[in-house]
Amino acid sequence: MSPPPSPDAASAARKLFLIGLLIGIAGAVLFSTKAIVAKLIYRYDVDAVTLIAFRMMFSLPFFIVIGIWKSRNATSLSGKEKWQIVLLGLIGYYLSSFLDFLGLQYISAGLERLILFLTPSFVLLISVFLMKKKISVIEWAALGTSYLGTILVFMHDVRIGGNGVVLGSVLVLCSAVSYAIYLVGTGELVRRVGALRLVAYAMCVSSVACIGQFFLLRPTSMLIQPMAVYNLSMINAFFCTVLPVFLTMIAVDRIGAATASQAGMIGPVSTLFLAAWILGEPITGIQLAGTALVLCGIYLLSKKRA
Template sequence: MSSKLYPAGRQLFLGGLAIAVAGAILFSAKAIVAKLIYRYPVDAVMLITFRMLFSLPLFAAVALWKARSETPLSNRDRARIVVLGLIGYYLSSFLDFLGLQYISAGLERLILFLTPSFVLLMSFLFYRRRVTWLEWAALLISYLGTVLVFLHDVRLGGANIGLGSTLVLGAAISYALYLMLSGELVSRVGAMRLVAYAMCVSCVACIVQFMVLRPWPVLLQQSAPVYGLSMINAVFCTVLPVFLTMIAVARIGPATAAQAGMVGPVSTLFLGALILDEPVTAIQLTGTSLVLVGIYLISKKKT
């Protein structure tokens, strides 16, 4: 291959690619961990509270480091970060975990993977961005793949498949809105600083929500597996993939890192089969392939 593809060297590129793939697999695995936690008497409110409660010290440490080493933010930027934290990580995560109570991990990951297409549609609707025929075709292919898997899951049973899919769809749209609104702020504040601050906002919102809806002593009355799985969900499926993705973006660029993230739906499908005994059928593989092709075409156009 040409050295132009690897300006910092082949090993650096492959290392960055491996980091991006690892981050995508770990982040996608949160659906698997959530499904395991739901086997115990835990609802979405408690699940997301434990996730954020265990994540908060790590994100807070990064936030304090950034606050001390960089210039203070304006009040306007602080307000924007609060809004972004509530939209992108609190609302999106909560809707996602609510939906996971009703649908398979594989379908959840496919719906969330439509986020780039929602960003494209929002750009078209609100910013009058020109969308090419290739991008329209990519959107159609992606949505066709998701509908195929959705109909497959409905046929297999489950009265609340529609409800769960709608909730996860709301999570994808919410996160797409976060990406749209954070564009200008990222360049001014920095990706790591923005993520750390926004995640702290989200963590606090989730904890406050729990205190309003549930008696706090319940947090101390769970079984050991719930605590263990929640810790895995926080550290390995939340904090670690966030920073792995940022490292990968710094090494290989956002476009390549995004394409590496396409391993997510595939890894979730097979992890679901391996750990949760979710079926892997020809229809699911076909639908997943269609979604991956559609998102790949979109990502290629952006480059």
């Protein structure tokens, strides 16, 4: 029987855990902030195609560097793996991001974050119906609680925003489903390729698709924008895209995936209050109640996964 850890060792381990937890929280908050930044960019008469193109133009160099760095001394990819990465990059980051930013034109940042936060439940449902995974009573309860919270906020926003809220919510919902499909599809591939390397490659594919889409659908004159759009796009690219990916990977390495996913629960809460502070979006009792229900549901799912 091994002796218990010394007080100094236990204190050091606790400190490392808290640092990892803070890193995970920082990553979740920064990633959630992309909805706030997108809302600010939309004030300059920029559409979703242009917004996402600028985001990927500024983030692509970082992911190219990451991809080259992680490919050093790594095993070469097979032809099948390359095609899988292309497909996953198009589904998980191109399609998901485009639908998300498109939906943000019609709904509040708080509602957008709540809908996207249902992604783990969609992963579970896909596993149930496509992979015949059995689902427990507590998991069904978690799903019901999360969906009830989102429906509560959705009904509140519909009364205020009308049909635009319905369209925006459907688009963001499709974004969440698209990203859930990506997560399910990366299950085996991430073990062979590596998490950070896979993300870098998939983001490169997505960036090329988003930039190509812009040049197909928009005139090059749309590249000329006010300086504020460039500044906000660089913030969106680095602080809301590249940096959160690194922080989340570091957090997973330090505290484990289950704890890191629980740290990510701060995302919709931070978006709600940041939207009120920066965008002037109101915070109502219904929104707080809906957010609490979603967080409770996802917490139950994360505990079950753990």
